[in-house]
Amino acid sequence: xxxxxxxxxxxxxxxxxxxxxxxxxxxxxxxxxxxxxxxxxxxxxxxxxxxxxxxxxxxxxxxxxxxxxxxxxxxxxxxxxxxxxxxxxxxxxxxxxxxxxxxxxxxxxxxxxxxxxxxxxxxxxxxxxxxxxxxxxxxxxxxxxxxxxxxxxxxxxxxxxxxxxxxxxxxxxxxxxxxxxxxxxxxxxxxxxxxxxxxxxxxxxxxxxxxxxxxxxxxxxxxxxxxxxxxxxxxxxxxxxxxxxxxxxxxxxxxxxxxxxxxxxxxxxxxxxxxxxxxxxxxxxxxxxxxxxxxxxxxxxxxxxxxxxxxxxxxxxxxxxxxxxxxxxxxxxxxxxxxxxxxxxxxxxxxxxxxxxx
Amino acid sequence: xxxxxxxxxxxxxxxxxxxxxxxxxxxxxxxxxxxxxxxxxxxxxxxxxxxxxxxxxxxxxxxxxxxxxxxxxxxxxxxxxxxxxxxxxxxxxxxxxxxxxxxxxxxxxxxxxxxxxxxxxxxxxxxxxxxxxxxxxxxxxxxxxxxxxxxxxxxxxxxxxxxxxxxxxxxxxxxxxxxxxxxxxxxxxxxxxxxxxxxxxxxxxxxxxxxxxxxxxxxxxxxxxxxxxxxxxxxxxxxxxxxxxxxxxxxxxxxxxxxxxxxxxxxxxxxxxxxxxxxxxxxxxxxxxxx
Numbered sequence: 156x157x158x159x160x161x162x163x164x165x166x167x168x169x170x171x172x173x174x175x176x177x178x179x180x181x182x183x184x185x186x187x188x189x190x191x192x193x194x195x196x197x198x199x200x201x202x203x204x205x206x207x208x209x210x211x212x213x214x215x216x217x218x219x220x221x222x223x224x225x226x227x228x229x230x231x232x233x234x235x236x237x238x239x240x241x242x243x244x245x246x247x248x249x250x251x252x253x254x255x256x257x258x259x260x261x262x263x264x265x266x267x268x269x270x271x272x273x274x275x276x277x278x279x280x281x282x283x284x285x286x287x288x289x290x291x292x293x294x295x296x297x298x299x300x301x302x303x304x305x306x307x308x309x310x311x312x313x314x315x316x317x318x319x320x321x322x323x324x325x326x327x328x329x330x331x332x333x334x335x336x337x338x339x340x341x342x343x344x345x346x347x348x349x350x351x352x353x354x355x356x357x358x359x360x361x362x363x364x365x366x367x368x369x370x371x372x373x374x375x376x377x378x379x380x381x382x383x384x385x386x387x388x389x390x391x392x393x394x395x396x397x398x399x400x401x402x403x404x405x406x407x408x409x410x411x412x413x414x415x416x417x418x419x420x421x422x423x424x425x426x427x428x429x430x431x432x433x434x435x436x437x438x439x440x441x442x443x444x445x446x447x448x449x450x451x452x453x454x455x456x457x458x459x460x461x462x463x464x465x466x467x468x469x470x471x472x473x474x475x476x477x478x479x480x481x482x483x484x485x486x487x488x489x490x491x492x493x494x495x496x497x498x499x500x501x502x503x504x505x506x507x508x509x510x511x512x513x
Numbered sequence: 514x515x516x517x518x519x520x521x522x523x524x525x526x527x528x529x530x531x532x533x534x535x536x537x538x539x540x541x542x543x544x545x546x547x548x549x550x551x552x553x554x555x556x557x558x559x560x561x562x563x564x565x566x567x568x569x570x571x572x573x574x575x576x577x578x579x580x581x582x583x584x585x586x587x588x589x590x591x592x593x594x595x596x597x598x599x600x601x602x603x604x605x606x607x608x609x610x611x612x613x614x615x616x617x618x619x620x621x622x623x624x625x626x627x628x629x630x631x632x633x634x635x636x637x638x639x640x641x642x643x644x645x646x647x648x649x650x651x652x653x654x655x656x657x658x659x660x661x662x663x664x665x666x667x668x669x670x671x672x673x674x675x676x677x678x679x680x681x682x683x684x685x686x687x688x689x690x691x692x693x694x695x696x697x698x699x700x701x702x703x704x705x706x707x708x709x710x711x712x713x714x715x716x717x718x719x720x721x722x723x724x725x726x727x728x729x730x731x732x733x734x735x736x737x738x739x740x741x742x743x744x745x746x747x748x749x750x751x752x753x754x755x756x757x758x759x760x761x762x763x764x765x766x767x768x769x770x771x772x773x774x775x776x777x778x779x780x781x782x783x784x785x786x787x788x789x790x791x792x793x794x795x796x797x798x799x800x801x802x803x804x
Contacts, residue, residue: 158613158619159613159614162609162610162613165602165606166599166601166602169599169601169602170601171601322597324597325593325595325596325597325598326596326597326598326599327563327597328558328561328563328591328593328596328597329591329593329596329611329614329658330614331561331562331563332561332562332563332586332589332590332591333586333611333614333615333616333662334583334586334587334614334615334616334662335583335613335614335615335616336586336614337582338583339614340614511563511564511565512558512563512564512593
């Protein structure tokens with residue numbers, strides 16, 4: 156069995172297309188990370204201004220001044236420090252961007268002109284303790300990983316679609332007449348596909364993490380995502396979780412997404428005679444939720460958000476709700492992934508074993 | 514060991530590919546002959562249990578092969594007419610993979626793969642990727658994979674397709690040596706291949722077995738219907754087109770000797786000769802081949 160699994164992994168990873176996809180994903184991760192880093196801008200409100208590395212250093216030094224629990228005193232201090240020095244010419248101060256800390260502050264505590272809006276920390280965040288610090292780098296990394304993970308899911312579809320359907324081009328004759336063709340071979344294909352998906356997800360996640368550590372260090376992982384600069388979708392997750400927790404959920408959901416999408420693709424791979432049909436059908440099913448006219452406020456969205464696409468685009472799923480003990484609704488992606496892969500295993504094994512050579 | 518088909522039928526929609534076949538195969542080499550569309554490949558696939566019969570069954574020593582499952586597959590070796598391969602695998606990798614599927618131990622798989630690569634003349638190319646192989650080399654690799662598990666039932670669909678004459682001779686020798694105490698069924702369009710090695714011939718037409726027996730026995734069916742006629746070479750082509758001609762041979766006297774299959778003497782100078790398997794094939798399948 157072990158040998159058969161090794162062969163299946165080899166079949167998947169020896170394909171030129173898989174190698175190209177893998178290289179493209181690595182390149183995409185690095186390029187997104189690098190361009191984000193290079194395009195960062197920060198101004199400390201006094202004299203220092205810059206992009207790229209300088210911007211990160213400015214943001215970090217500004218954050219260092221205020222890091223710790225967010226208090227009303229800190230809010231007042233920051234409002235004074237970041238008060239606009241120029242006429243905004245009618246622009247809403249919430250859109251004024253000098254640095255990450257200022258942006259997060261104005262998003263929550265500023266009126267249109269950049270003056271304090273009168274809200275206290277408890278008015279905005281309730282009784283939650285909000286720890287602030289330099290979260291910008293990791294939030295940007297999380298944002299980039301959403302794109303990377305959606306493409307990763309599509310890559311897993313491309314990798315998995317030929318697992319069964321690729322054999323229907325002629326090797327099925329030989330496989331199905333061999334002793335373990337209908338039993339261990341099918342099982343090895345399934346295990347190989349799941350392992351390949353997990354290996355890809357783990358590698359891509361690790362690369363993104365290592366790169367982010369190199370660029371931003373470990374600062375801010377223990378800080379709340381609620382005090383995110385304007386424009387961050389992560390800021391719309393209405394739960395006081397830390398940046399580190401956010402990333403843990405994101406990685407978990409990348410894995411559940413990979414497993415779910417593997418389950419769906421295995422079914423279509425075993426059922427469809429053509430690799431291309433299996434590939435297109437799997438991709439269509441994966442992307443289908445995008446065209447569903449269901450708003451996030453609809454109760455139906457609680458179910459739709461558990462589909463594999465929303466595991467990669469995890470913000471929507473993360474914002475659905477909080478269950479007991481501070482665990483988010485998104486955790487339900489784990490049993491959902493198990494259901495997807497369970498159904499995938501059962502149907503694909505059966506379809507392959509019953510397959511009639513033509 | 515007896516492999517028996519009982520009222521075996523396979524339909525694809527309204528077309529019946531195999532019609533109520535009842536045949537018993539015991540140890541020996543069987544040559545399966547038939548024109549395209551005669552149902553040979555479907556029959557072989559049914560024997561391999563990779564297609565389900567519409568009705569009827571196949572039994573091995575009294576047990577249904579479907580019920581036997583893995584036990585039957587363990588006894589089976591199959592070379593399909595068209596088989597796929599993994600372009601990035603080397604010949605040795607491919608055989609090792611098929612060995613794993615056939616349940617061979619790792620040590621045995623390596624030993625057997627090397628032996629068979631040697632036997633089919635691919636030992637020097639064992640580490641080459643299959644995508645670099647010619648059609649004949651792939652076919653030889655296919656033959657090797659079918660024999661990995663020392664099958665008791667070896668089914669070969671068009672095994673000599675793409676092989677040059679030297680390779681065909683090598684193949685015939687391998688099969689002859691291998692066939693001892695085994696059931697070997699091979700289909701081919703090259704009648705001479707089965708004529709040399711098959712002990713029994715199965716002729717199929719429109720999904721039915723029209724002849725089953727030893728080559729000499731079944732060729733006797735057309736005794737007195739094969740003729741040799743000598744005509745001037747200038748008229749040979751016209752004569753060949755007019756009759757069911759199995760061979761033309763020019764002589765150094767400006768004449769051509771035609772081998773014609775006909776119920777009655779086709780010409781005045783026609784001499785009756787002993788029929789061979791090719792004559793029998795043409796007798797039954799001339800029309801099918803032209804279609």
